[in-house]
Amino acid sequence: MKEINGGVCAAKGFFxxxxxxxxxxxxxxYDLALIVSxxxxxxxGCYTQNLVKGAPLWVTKKNISDGVxxxxxxxxxxxxxxxxxxxxxxxxxxSIVAENTYIKPEDVIVxxxxxxxxxxxxxxIADAMPALVAGLNEKGSSDAAYxxxxxxxxxxxxxxxxxxxxxxxxxxxxAKGSGMIHPNMATMLVFITTDVCITSEMLQxxxxxxxxDTFNMISVDGDTSTNxxxxxxxxxxxxxxxxxxxxxxxxxxxxxxxxxxxxxxxxIAKDGEGAxxxxxxxxxxxxxxxxxxxVAKSVICSTLFKAAMFGADANWGRILCxxxxxxxxxxxxxxxxSLSSRVxxxxxxxxxxxxxxxxDTAKSILSEDEIIIYIxxxxxxxAATAWGCDLTYDYIKINxxxxx
Amino acid sequence: MKEINGGVCAAKGFFxxxxxxxxxxxxxxYDLALIVSxxxxxxxGCYTQNLVKGAPLWVTKKNISDGVxxxxxxxxxxxxxxxxxxxxxxxxxxSIVAENTYIKPEDVIVxxxxxxxxxxxxxxIADAMPALVAGLNEKGSSDAAYxxxxxxxxxxxxxxxxxxxxxxxxxxxxAKGSGMIHPNMATMLVFITTDVCITSEMLQxxxxxxxxDTFNMISVDGDTSTNxxxxxxxxxxxxxxxxxxxxxxxxxxxxxxxxxxxxxxxxIAKDGEGAxxxxxxxxxxxxxxxxxxxVAKSVICSTLFKAAMFGADANWGRILCxxxxxxxxxxxxxxxxSLSSRVxxxxxxxxxxxxxxxxDTAKSILSEDEIIIYIxxxxxxxAATAWGCDLTYDYIKINxxxxx
Numbered sequence: 001m002k003e004i005n006g007g008v009c010a011a012k013g014f015f016x017x018x019x020x021x022x023x024x025x026x027x028x029x030y031d032l033a034l035i036v037s038x039x040x041x042x043x044x045g046c047y048t049q050n051l052v053k054g055a056p057l058w059v060t061k062k063n064i065s066d067g068v069x070x071x072x073x074x075x076x077x078x079x080x081x082x083x084x085x086x087x088x089x090x091x092x093x094x095s096i097v098a099e100n101t102y103i104k105p106e107d108v109i110v111x112x113x114x115x116x117x118x119x120x121x122x123x124x125i126a127d128a129m130p131a132l133v134a135g136l137n138e139k140g141s142s143d144a145a146y147x148x149x150x151x152x153x154x155x156x157x158x159x160x161x162x163x164x165x166x167x168x169x170x171x172x173x174x175a176k177g178s179g180m181i182h183p184n185m186a187t188m189l190v191f192i193t194t195d196v197c198i199t200s201e202m203l204q205x206x207x208x209x210x211x212x213d214t215f216n217m218i219s220v221d222g223d224t225s226t227n228x229x230x231x232x233x234x235x236x237x238x239x240x241x242x243x244x245x246x247x248x249x250x251x252x253x254x255x256x257x258x259x260x261x262x263x264x265x266x267x268i269a270k271d272g273e274g275a276x277x278x279x280x281x282x283x284x285x286x287x288x289x290x291x292x293x294x295v296a297k298s299v300i301c302s303t304l305f306k307a308a309m310f311g312a313d314a315n316w317g318r319i320l321c322x323x324x325x326x327x328x329x330x331x332x333x334x335x336x337x338s339l340s341s342r343v344x345x346x347x348x349x350x351x352x353x354x355x356x357x358x359x360d361t362a363k364s365i366l367s368e369d370e371i372i373i374y375i376x377x378x379x380x381x382x383a384a385t386a387w388g389c390d391l392t393y394d395y396i397k398i399n400x401x402x403x404x
Numbered sequence: 405m406k407e408i409n410g411g412v413c414a415a416k417g418f419f420x421x422x423x424x425x426x427x428x429x430x431x432x433x434y435d436l437a438l439i440v441s442x443x444x445x446x447x448x449g450c451y452t453q454n455l456v457k458g459a460p461l462w463v464t465k466k467n468i469s470d471g472v473x474x475x476x477x478x479x480x481x482x483x484x485x486x487x488x489x490x491x492x493x494x495x496x497x498x499s500i501v502a503e504n505t506y507i508k509p510e511d512v513i514v515x516x517x518x519x520x521x522x523x524x525x526x527x528x529i530a531d532a533m534p535a536l537v538a539g540l541n542e543k544g545s546s547d548a549a550y551x552x553x554x555x556x557x558x559x560x561x562x563x564x565x566x567x568x569x570x571x572x573x574x575x576x577x578x579a580k581g582s583g584m585i586h587p588n589m590a591t592m593l594v595f596i597t598t599d600v601c602i603t604s605e606m607l608q609x610x611x612x613x614x615x616x617d618t619f620n621m622i623s624v625d626g627d628t629s630t631n632x633x634x635x636x637x638x639x640x641x642x643x644x645x646x647x648x649x650x651x652x653x654x655x656x657x658x659x660x661x662x663x664x665x666x667x668x669x670x671x672i673a674k675d676g677e678g679a680x681x682x683x684x685x686x687x688x689x690x691x692x693x694x695x696x697x698x699v700a701k702s703v704i705c706s707t708l709f710k711a712a713m714f715g716a717d718a719n720w721g722r723i724l725c726x727x728x729x730x731x732x733x734x735x736x737x738x739x740x741x742s743l744s745s746r747v748x749x750x751x752x753x754x755x756x757x758x759x760x761x762x763x764d765t766a767k768s769i770l771s772e773d774e775i776i777i778y779i780x781x782x783x784x785x786x787a788a789t790a791w792g793c794d795l796t797y798d799y800i801k802i803n804x805x806x807x808x
Contacts, residue, residue, distance in 0.1 A: 049729070050725060050728035050729045051727070051728040051729070051734055051736050052724050052725060052727065052728030052736045052756070053728075079721075081721070082721065082724060082753070082756060082757050082758060083757065083758075084757050115721075116721030116724070116725075117720065117721050117724075117753070117757065117758035118758070221707040221708060226721075226724075226725055226728060303707070303803075304803055307799070307800055307803035307804035308803065308804060309804075310800065310804035311803070311804035313804070316521065317483075317485070317486065317519075317520030317521050317630075320456050320486060320520070320521075320630075321454065321456060321520075321630055323455070323456065324454035324455040324456030324457075324630060325453070325454045325455070330455055332455050332456045349486070349521070352456070352486060353486050353487065353488050353521065354486060354487075354521035354522070390804070391800060391804065392800060392804070393797050393800050393801075395711070395800075396711055396714065396795060396796060396797050396799075396800060397797075399707075399708055399711035399712065399715070400711035400712060400713075400714035400715035400717070400794070400795065400796070
């Protein structure tokens, strides 16, 4: 499997574009993205578990319930959430795409991110759509990735090439991470495209299995958005034999999918609001998969631990503390903890108690921008990884200081 | 019931003192507190649910298992947690108290707060104990309250006088809130004394019931400490008829206890690390007590909401978001939200959607230092209150910048 350029346009038959439609006031910032497939594609999606769900999620769920979609339209600047006319506007966005293309409105995936509780006017979207469609092209992934960003500081795109049954296949994705504009809340959006030939059932199976180890293992601030959405479109243009069971080809596809999702997860975590560091927590020796995941998430979500990482402070007591309140059964006197980065690795805790370590070495390890925390529970053979970021002054600035 | 001075010495027969023993380097800061009762007292305690527990908690649990205690010794500057000799040192602290008083070592409650994972040397405690005991006095509550503080900015003391069966009774407490010194974690300690005559069983019953609505409903940063402890000593010197069942006197005592705990809760939340504001979340119309508590805690714990409150930003979408991911079943289209402080009250959300409100009014309401969030779920008749604080630059400074 090799990394390639092209993002969501890396797979055959996918075109994308991004534009400033006028949903945002800042004319330099794109706010409307469109991704289309030449052919109708197998579609799969996963959505926020928040009871408060953005209107676009309901419409998307319905539209891909037949396992088919052909386009993705997404605006930033307004979440179209908690609005009484939300569903109507989300459907209107699908109709606008349909009116300007050969695609049926019920084959459109719709997503929104931005201000919550303010009505979304579909007029700028309707006005901009002809130009957006006219500009669709094979190199449009970056413009689409830019259009879905809110307070993200970098575009998040990735693509891989791999082979299934002698056919060259491609998979790529774009994502927006946890960003914020007033009065908004973080939303993670991920759109993945592939030319692999796979049934929508198997596509959904692969995606649903994958997110448990990837997107569900990220945390920037512990707040689950109302508009989170991950979708995959597979248009079959690689012409491999259709994947319709959990065979070896399915495993190859799942592996490629995982390369895309893991890469995007790391980038989303690293670009968390105000973040200066990517934190990766590797838990091993757990009694179950759930235990491993629970501990990894608990550490990654600890406000105190995140603040310590910002200060490059080897405050391992906060890690033990977060393990202790994670809610699993565990003999804490067996826990070992090490801290690592590209410049080295040190043990800080053995059998639940502190070990002597060199503070200068610890400081230099934790001053890097990617930190790995290894936790060995010595209670079994399960492992899990979670990703997060440090908690910084800029997080407070972005989220508290917006209007002061 | 009337508020009085005296803290833990307000009740008859209680004496306290605080001193600099040398556990902390800063000679201006007291680090050792002692509270004693003239007579052995009925004792009750509640402890952290963190699997990683400070050694003093194990020793205290054992010492009050017979329902009796007569003294409380507490140091700050070292949590005596994750140390291989922790239990031994905690027991030694009890022996040191016993050697200098008429009190049995097994009647001593011991607590510690501060650095985790560093051995606690009992020598300075032994050396300081004679002076600490000699200085015990009826006005010593403030010195004891000062000695248990870490990064708290204010002492937390309260006392009330009330009547049971014609006898004047007193109850008072001191607390330390969520403070931090490197490499430490937040610990909440609360010591309450009363001269009410009550069996240890009923005392434990009153305390266990009370903390569900009080201390368990506070959050500063979501991190459950390894050393949290709340204890009550009741020495019976008010000479009321012994409370030995859930009669009307028990209810009167529980009410007085609740006045103390609620007051301390509010003060702990308001003095959370870096906090500039007390946040109180009042949930009503819940389908169950658990639902009400879960929603109130979810909102109070939301990092995004806390940051918005720091910025006096009426970002009600973050409240809806936190309700939505709280994990209860709910029709979110029925939720109403209002924001309030001493200068006024405004509705911001009705039936799950935004209502027009004046931004200037909202700003002035949220610029006060005590904010109340009213959430009506319109799903039943249960209510709950949670307390927290805003998330500020100073929180990051205290917890991330300690050594940079």
